[in-house]
Every structure is written in C-alpha cells, then in structure tokens.
Amino acid sequence: MAFLVAGTLQVASKMADARQSLERKGKYGLQGPRVALTLCSPEVSASTVAVLEGVFRTLGFESCQRREASVQGFLGELAGFQEQLDALGGPMGCALVALVAPRGQLRQPQQLVQELSHCRALWGCPKVFLLLSSAPGAASEPGAFLTVLSELCGRFPHWSLLQLLTEVFYRTAKESEATCCPVLRSSLRGALCLGDVEPWEPQLEPSPSTQYDLSGTRAALLLSVVHDRPGAQHDVEALGGLCRALSFKTTLRTDPTAQAFQEEMAQFRECLDARRAPVSCALVALMAHGGPQGQLLGADGQEVQPEALVQELSHCRALWGCPKIFLLQACRGGQRDAGVGPTALPWFRCWLRASPTTPSHADVLQIYADAQGSSSAGPAPGSPDQADVLMVYAAAEGCVAYRDEEKGSDFIQTLVEVLRADPGAELLELLTEVNRRVCELEVLGPDCQERVKACLEIRSSLRRQLCLQA
Template identity: 85%
Template sequence: MAFLVAGTLQVASLLADARQSLERKGKYSLQGPRVALTLSTPEVSASTVAVLEAVFRTLGFECCQRTEASVQGFLGELAGFRSQLDGLGGPVGCALVALLAPRGQLGQPQQLVRELSRCRALWGRPKVFLLLSSAPGGALERGAFLTGLSRLCGRCRHWSLLQLLTEVFYRTTEESEATYCPVFRSSLRGTLCLGDVEPWEPKLEPSPRAQYDLSGTRAALLLSVIRSRPGAKHDVEALGSLCQALNFKITLRTNPTAQAFQEEMVQFRECLDALSAPVSCALVALMAHGGPQGQLLGADGQEVQPEALVQELNRCRALWGCPKIFLLQACRGGHRDAGVGPTALSWFRRWLRASPTTPSHADVLEIYTDAQGSASRGPTAGSSDQADILMVYAAAEGCVAYRDEKGSDFIQTLAEVLRADPGGDLLELLTEVNRRVCELDVLGPDCPERRKACLEIRSSLRRPLCLQA
C-alpha cells in the first residue's frame, strides 16, 4: 500500500510540474536550472564560441558546457548530456543546444532532436537547438545573425524568443545585403521569454520592427480533397469563413488532382502578378491525404510535393517582401504518437483535469542559420527568396494528421483562436493553437488507443504579422 501511495504521489508531482511549465496565458515558467551545451567541430573559431557563451549567459543560462567533436560524435555527446540532466533529480527549466559545423555536414539533425526529447528532466520543458553552419572548409566566424542576436538579447529581454528571432532575421537579411534568410521550426506550446520579464507587461524597450503592411490586396487559395476525407467539408467551411472575416479574396477548388494542385498554384501566382493594385499577403491552404514522405495526394491518388507549390508562389513578383502563409492539413507519415510522460490511473487523470502525456515532438525550437550570411540551399535555410514564409503543418514530420467527421483539430482550432484574437501576433496565436491541439487526446479510425498530435511551425518571417489592425 505504501508503495502504491508513493507511486501515486510521484505521478502527481510530475503532472503538477508539467502543468506548471505553462503558466497563465500559455507562458513557459522555466522553473529549474537553465543549461546550455555547445557541440562544435574543430573548424569553429574561439571567437564564435565566445559570442555564443556570452549570449547564453545574457539569457540566464547558468551552466554552459562546450565539447569539440566530429559531427559523427555529436549524437554520443548529446546522449551523455541527456543522461547528465536526468541525473540532476529534478526538472530542468530550459535546455539550449548549439550545433556548429561546416555547411552540409549536419545533414538531417532530427536524430539529435529526438535524443534530447527523450530526457525525462525536460518533459514539458522547452528545448532550443541552434544550428549554425559555414561554407565547407571555411572557419565559422561571427556573422550578422550572431551579431544581431547578441545585441538584442540583452536589451530586449521582455520580447518572446519568437519575436526576437523575427527581428534578428530582418537584421540578418539587411546586413548580408539580402543574400540569405534564416528560418526556425517550432513546436512550442507557449510563449518562451528567456528574460524573466512578462511579455504582456508594458514594454520599457523599443518594440519589434513595424509589422507587415497588410493594407493591400489579401488573397487566399484553398485547395481541398474532400472525396474520402470525412469532415473535410467542415474544414473548408471554417477556413473559408475565417478568411472572409480577415478580408481575404478567396479562390476555392475542391478535389484537385495532383496536376491540378500545381496548375491552380501557377494560375494563382499569375493572377496576383497581373493585379494593378498592390498585394500585401497570400494564404494557401493545402488539405489532402498525405504520403509516407510528406507528399500530398491529389484526388487521383497521384503525388505532388508541397515544396514545389511553395517554390511556385515564391516566384510571384507581387509578393516580394510580403508574407506568404501555407497551411498544410495532411499526414506526413504513418507514425502515431503515444506521447511522453507518466501514466496515471484514469480516475486520477480526470481528477487532475490534465492529460498525463504531451506529444513527443512538442516543446522544441530549431533555428537554422549561416555564420557568414551566404546563400544556402536546402529545406531549412536558404537565399532571400525563401524569406517571409510561414508554413504550418498539422502534424510533426513522419506523423499522422488527425481528422474526424467534425473536421480536423488543426483547422478547427485555428479558426477558433484567430476569431477570438484576430489582431494578435500570428506566431504567438499559432503557438496557442499548438498548445490546444497538444492537450487533446485523439482517437484515429484505425487505432483503438488514444494518441497525441503536434503542429510544426516553420517561419522565415522578418516582421510581426497581424492579420487585423
């Protein structure tokens, strides 16, 4: 009996820690030590590491470790770091991992992200990854990104980290003569403010750069496969009503084939370029079944790559320097996430009014940037024509996107949140959408056990984006 009581109390403690990690208004509390780890290859200069460590200290990280290793040794070093954190005996407030290597050597860092996500001490806590690269064979030196980050993090401590990164992205493209734009990927569930200042209190420092000017034409393209997708009509209705309320001119196409996805995007781009009035924003919603590698499946079952559709809109001259929003309601693989965290008895779970698990992909922020601000190719960071893009995926990479007869959790929650606060910063609103989606327990049609879902938000926005003044 004593063992049962002790176990129940331990579960209660862990659940309370998880609930407290997101305080009022969805802000991470960061209770516990902040720890930072820098993993760098031998090419990295001492000056770059010194700048990083100064930034870490400014942001309140008490423990800053540095290890020099080959890229192949990063995973082992990170596994040791995870074990070290789990050995602390209590929750960690926040972890920041900087990965520094010549461009192209890191490849796909998701294995490193997953390794740290296994850390019990970081369950429900933010995990930040900074992936900093340079030209192959070149030394990593301080560039526009690190310079801007070090300048802002000390005097703009009331900003959320997403606000701060958006401003740094602008300065990076300006100082590098518009040859490069960083990008971040976020599954955060709340506002992350590392400066120990409430971001909603009166601001004593300058506000972020003026937001995007949305006084011109706003255009929305909704492409949805409804056939054999129960609830898809409700998503179309909710999104169409939301776009109308936000003054978007809407083009709707249902049941497009794979070829029609591409053709509709081309026609959408050409129509925008042909407008005599200025265009200020474009929103594209892609709703369909998804393939095992994140492809979209047209009504004919054929595949189309969403990246090709993004690139097509990037060619639009009328949208240069304007925000381009992509909403993707589709599966990105077949994995069903059971979540991470302790398991409680059902009555105990109901008593606490909290789900005992969070999605295993949640609470992660990955920042991809280049040390010298030179052009880079790839899906994570690129040249300036990749700037001003916001992509929101209904599922994490490799995971199922859930939907039922009432519609999808992503689209329905998005409409609910934006209708309640249409004038809020869109990145912060999307973070709130993710928080609500992550709290849900979903039951798929072919899965008898409840599973978790988590959004992925990718942004290269360079200004705050508010859809209503």
C-alpha cells in the same frame, strides 16, 4: 519502490505545474535549472563559440558546457548529455543546445533533436536547438546572425523568443543584404521568455518597419480534397469564412488532382503578378490525404510535393517581401504518437486534472542560421526567395494528422476558433496557442484503439511581425 513512486510524483508534479502555467498564462514557467550545451566541430572558430557562450549567459543559463567533436560524434555526445540530465534526479527548466558545423555536414538534424526529446528531465519543458552552419575558410569573426542575436538578447530580455527571433531575422536580412535567410521550426505550446520580465509587461512598441504592411490586396487559395475525406467539408466552410472575415479575396477548388494542385498554384501566382494594385499577403491552404513521406495526394491518388507548391509562390514577383502563409492539413507519415510522460493510473490522471502525456514532438524550437555569413561559400540555410514564408503543418514529421468526420480536423477548427477570437494578435503567438490546444487533445481515430496525441509544426522565415487585423 518508494524511490520510484517519489520520482514519478516529482516529474508528474512538475508537468502539472507546467501545464497549469501554460493554461493560465500561455507561457512556460521555467522553474527549474537552465542548461546549455555547445557541440562544435574542430573547424569552428573560437570567436563563434565565445559569442554563443555570451548569449547563453545573457539568457540566464546557469550551466553552459562545451564539447568539441566530429559531426558524426554529435549523436553520442547528446546521448551522454541526456543521461547526465536524467541522473540529476530533478526536472529542468529549459535546455538550449547549439550545434555548429561546416555547411552541409548536419544532414540529419532531426535525429539529434529527437534524441533530447527522450530525456525524462525535460518532459514538458522547452528544448531550443540552434543549428549553425559555418563556411569553410570563413572569416574568424561571427556573422550577422550571431552578432544581432547577441545584441538583442541583451537589450530585450523581456521579449518572447519567437518575437526576438523575428526581429533578428529582420536585422540579419539588412546586414547580410538578403544573402541568407534564417528559418525556425517550432512546436512550442506557449510563450518562451528567457528573461526575468514577463513578455507582456510594458515594453517598447515595435516600430512600423518591424510589421508587415497589409494595406494592399490579400489573396487566399484553398485547395481541398473532400472526396473520401469525411469532415473535410467542415474545414472548407470554416476556413473560407475566416478568410473572408479577414478580407482575403478567396479562391476555392475542391477535389483537385495532383496535376491540378500544381496548375491552380501556377494560375494563382500568375493572377497575382498580373494585378496592377499592390498585393500585401497570400494565404494558401492545402488539405488532402498525405503520403508516407509527407507528399500530398490529389483526388486521383497521385502525389505532389508540397515544397514544389511553396516554391512556386516564392517566385511570385508581386509577393517579394510580403508574407506567404501555407496551411497544410495532411498526414506526413503513419506514426501515431502515444505521447511522453509518467505512466498514469486512473487516480493519477484525475489528480493531474488532465492527460499526463505530452506529444513527444512538442516543446521544441529549432533555429537554422549561418554562423559566419554566406557571401561566397554556397547556399545558406534558407535562400533569399524562401524568406517571408510561414508554413503550418497539422502533424509532426512522419506522423498522422487527425480529422473528425462530424466536426472537421483538429488543426483547422482550432485555428479558426483562435483567430476569430483575437484576429489582431501577432500570428506566431496565435499559432503557438493553437498548438497548445491541439496538444491538449486526446485523439481516438477510427482505426486506432488507443488514445494518441497530435502536435503542430510551425516553420517560419518571417522577418516582421504579422498581424492579420489592425
């Protein structure tokens, strides 16, 4: 019994330290060991694995394991890795897992990602997944993504990982002549800096080429179903005011049907293409009820796929090379997340000074990229027209998004609060702060008797830093 109590207190103390670090500095503390694992299929070249292991060492990972297995065996290998970490008896600082397989074989990566989220030693700790696809018969030398990643990790260890990846995406696009488009998915709650230097210490200022030029017209489209969504009007008012404050020419449509969602997006695209003056940025907010598979429901109850709306704007000629921001306030399923963490008695919760649980989908960073170029072997993880897209979901995949009838949704209201406080900061950093605040909340929905947690998902193929106010 004493052993169980001691173990629980140890994990709880680690989570309290991590939470206080995130509150105080907005970054992960990384006090514990860093562990790395490479899972690769037999077809993966030795040179690719060697570059990966060099990246791990540069980033300060003390333990670097490598296991070769078929893609079907990846889940079992990850389960064994999880058990190994839990058996160490102490909290970790960070875990990095590289999954390398021929293109198209990693069909359900979320199942692999979720496996490590169950690891008790990693509760509240960042978990980074590098999902690399390689082309059958590709050259033995690693492609642009791994080459640039290796170089920048060595040169700029003081940069936060999201900042580093944005620069990698930019340089990869130049090296590969836009034939591939890396994508990241983040639910991080703070800055993740794997070097030994604070990311806000004096550093090289980014060159103008690494920032989006927002000197042209900015356009925003807000599509919101307010009927039978109490509190939605508060989101419309708050987001509309923010867009105007950030100099977006804003179009608002309320209670669109499923067909109207598509028609409004097509009209928005046509208007942008018809403009003579340059367009530098577009923001689209989609606010509605959500279907069980992440569909949006129009005011008529019919479904529309958000991916189709994103694709519509990606074809806009006026926005080629420009950032396209999508905010999705909608449920993505019916799951309610109770969070992960040690069971807490009332006195225990007071001692931690906060809820001891963390959303089970939080603290994960996934990077999808090509390991060996993509010249002639089929589509890369993201096609060129998916570049420069930033999507922010109010809920993790499969989960409920919450909205207060009197105040509006947690996501939109927190987003507006954070951006108004510091509109000149880099947008990915601001969104990470939004997620931290949302993850701290405990939600008691109208049809739920227990308090639950929420977590954002940020997807980015941005290739430059994005600051909405100079």
